[in-house]
Amino acid sequence: MRHVAAVILGGLLMCTQAFAGPQASGAAVGDKSVTAAHAKVASSxxxxxxxxxxxxxxxxxxxxxxxxxxxxxxxxxQLREQLKAAQKTSKKPVDGH
Known part of the structure; x- marks a missing residue:
């Protein structure tokens, strides 16, 4: 019985190690994507x-x-007003002519 329990416990330890490996690399990939996202935000x-x-x-x-x-x-x-004023004075008859 102890032998069976040791085998089961060893199998569980191996399974947890197998699952822990990809999670660690998945975290590294997640960190890279976060870093890339931060760089993209900074660039934007x-x-x-x-x-x-x-x-x-x-x-x-x-x-x-x-x-x-x-x-x-x-x-x-202003120039239009000056032109109008000049035109009015030129239309007035000159005294003595």
Missing amino acids: QAEVDRLQQHVGQQESVSRDAAARLQQQDRTIA
Whole structure:
């Protein structure tokens, strides 16, 4: 009876060792995939940061261009007023002629 119990116990120990081996390598594979996922997240975050910086630069350029256009619109409006004033004075009859 003791011999049978020893054989069963030995068999159980061998089974636990057999199952423990793949689990350990499975954990290593899991660690690698987690590390790869972290690297992918870091890479994606760097790309997001770069794109946000680019968008910020483009917004700045756009604001500057809009400000220049507004200034040009004001200048055009002033020149139109000056032209109208000049046209009015040229249409008035000159005294003595």
